[in-house]
Amino acid sequence: MEPPEGTGGGAAKKPKPSPAPPIAALGDDLLVEILLRLPSMASLASAALACKLWHRVASDPAVFRRFDALRRPPLVGFILTDRGGMRFPRRSPNLLFVRATRNPNLAAAAADGDFFFEDLPAVDSDADEEGYDWDEWRLRGCDGGLLLLSRGCHGLDLAVYDPVARTAVFLRPDGVFRPWFHMVRYAIVVDEADGSFLVIGFIFTFTAAVFSSRTGKWVSINMESVMMGKSDVKHEEDEEDEDVYQEDYEDVIFYSFHSFSSDGMAAGRFAYWRSDTKKHRHSNPVERILVLDTATMEWSVITAPFPAGESYCLADMPEHGGLCLFSSKEQCLQIWVRNSVGGWVLKKEFSLLSEWMKKIRRAEWMKRVRVLAARAGYVYMEFWSIRKANSYFLVLNMRTMKMSVFPNNPEDPHRGPAFPFFMRLEPLLGPDEDQNVHLNSV
Numbered sequence: 001m002e003p004p005e006g007t008g009g010g011a012a013k014k015p016k017p018s019p020a021p022p023i024a025a026l027g028d029d030l031l032v033e034i035l036l037r038l039p040s041m042a043s044l045a046s047a048a049l050a051c052k053l054w055h056r057v058a059s060d061p062a063v064f065r066r067f068d069a070l071r072r073p074p075l076v077g078f079i080l081t082d083r084g085g086m087r088f089p090r091r092s093p094n095l096l097f098v099r100a101t102r103n104p105n106l107a108a109a110a111a112d113g114d115f116f117f118e119d120l121p122a123v124d125s126d127a128d129e130e131g132y133d134w135d136e137w138r139l140r141g142c143d144g145g146l147l148l149l150s151r152g153c154h155g156l157d158l159a160v161y162d163p164v165a166r167t168a169v170f171l172r173p174d175g176v177f178r179p180w181f182h183m184v185r186y187a188i189v190v191d192e193a194d195g196s197f198l199v200i201g202f203i204f205t206f207t208a209a210v211f212s213s214r215t216g217k218w219v220s221i222n223m224e225s226v227m228m229g230k231s232d233v234k235h236e237e238d239e240e241d242e243d244v245y246q247e248d249y250e251d252v253i254f255y256s257f258h259s260f261s262s263d264g265m266a267a268g269r270f271a272y273w274r275s276d277t278k279k280h281r282h283s284n285p286v287e288r289i290l291v292l293d294t295a296t297m298e299w300s301v302i303t304a305p306f307p308a309g310e311s312y313c314l315a316d317m318p319e320h321g322g323l324c325l326f327s328s329k330e331q332c333l334q335i336w337v338r339n340s341v342g343g344w345v346l347k348k349e350f351s352l353l354s355e356w357m358k359k360i361r362r363a364e365w366m367k368r369v370r371v372l373a374a375r376a377g378y379v380y381m382e383f384w385s386i387r388k389a390n391s392y393f394l395v396l397n398m399r400t401m402k403m404s405v406f407p408n409n410p411e412d413p414h415r416g417p418a419f420p421f422f423m424r425l426e427p428l429l430g431p432d433e434d435q436n437v438h439l440n441s442v
Contacts, residue, residue, distance in 0.1 A: 031057050061193035073375050074423040076110045081416035096414050100406040113163045143266040144190025145424030154179040176209040176218050187264025187271040200271050226299045260290050268316025269294050279309030305344035315374035328369040373420050380420045389413040
């Protein structure tokens with residue numbers, strides 16, 4: 001048989017494979033997608049040491065934020081409060097810290113952390129009145145491993161405290177808020193990428209300001225959108241007395257705005273305040289949520305899609321278009337997302353009553369589910385009963401629907417605001433810093 005033409009009578013040679021493109025040929029966008037698929041922060045730190053290109057991309061704060069948002073937050077425990085029947089307590093509410101981790105490194109942080117801020121130095125209080133413990137620090141917010149505390153009868157002595165490192169930043173909104181008994185409503189939002197933080201405050205005269213740790217200054221925020229954004233009172237075409245209408249309209253604005261009586265919480269880049277509207281048998285009150293987008297400094301007021309009195313939290317979920325709601329209805333968890341016209345749609349509802357919860361529900365009269373926070377596909381809740389002081393903390397993995405349970409066995413109930421406390425991961429070093437990257441393994 002004649003050999004194939006062009007072979008020269010010998011065996012056909014296999015073509016040489018094309019050489020693999022060098023690492024440097026990968027574009028930044030493709031490299032980011034590769035790094036985001038690494039399993040842990042430690043592996044991201046190792047990848048950052050491969051070369052200057054990888055270090056530059058891995059150290060980008062935007063990449064760090066995306067990486068952190070996709071990973072389970074390192075939960076250390078829960079901070080519980082109880083202020084009894086007092087709306088404005090004369091002293092710091094009773095505090096309780098419940099450890100909620102099986103990770104040895106996080107357990108060590110929980111054991112060593114100053115979660116009752118006993119080592120926080122005192123500062124000169126803005127008031128001193130007999131019978132009031134103004135020298136006590138009050139917990140006002142928690143985010144990104146930092147606690148926001150206030151002191152004094154006007155709540156104008158502020159501290160942002162790291163209970164693990166036991167370091168604090170002291171600040172006062174001098175010239176921003178007038179002294180008034182516990183009138184300022186605060187919130188803290190921490191940027192996980194670099195540890196910087198914003199402290200936001202507002203009062204019922206539609207005065208708001210934000211402190212940035214990056215600039216060290218307070219800046220006023222325009223609340224005109226909140227003042228003019230209410231649409232609950234409609235002006236009828238046949239309304240003759242414009243002054244009466246305007247007075248009614250302003251009354252509704254004031255009443256609605258005054259209902260935001262609690263401090264705010266963080267949901268990603270957003271800060272939000274709940275109106276804490278209570279269920280009432282003789283009326284149909286509406287639950288409203290005051291929201292600040294810290295990226296644009298724009299305010300908005302959201303009407304909740306469920307009856308007043310339900311437990312809920314906000315979550316920043318870009319995969320669902322931004323802000324979403326997690327609410328509890330009896331022992332069910334509901335997820336609400338926005339539709340194309342800005343309304344709320346119930347995306348998913350499922351029962352939390354596993355065999356274990358059914359048993360506990362019957363044996364210990366555990367009936368109420370309080371939603372505390374939702375981050376990176378995990379929902380943090382408390383399962384409790386008004387009859388007993390004890391409760392159970394639930395951590396639900398939304399991807400696998402598996403739930404971790406941490407018992408809480410206090411002697412007294414703590415039904416005030418509750419805060420999951422997460423350890424903040426140290427960001428990767430910048431390109432001009434020492435290449436010896438050190439990260440806490442969590």
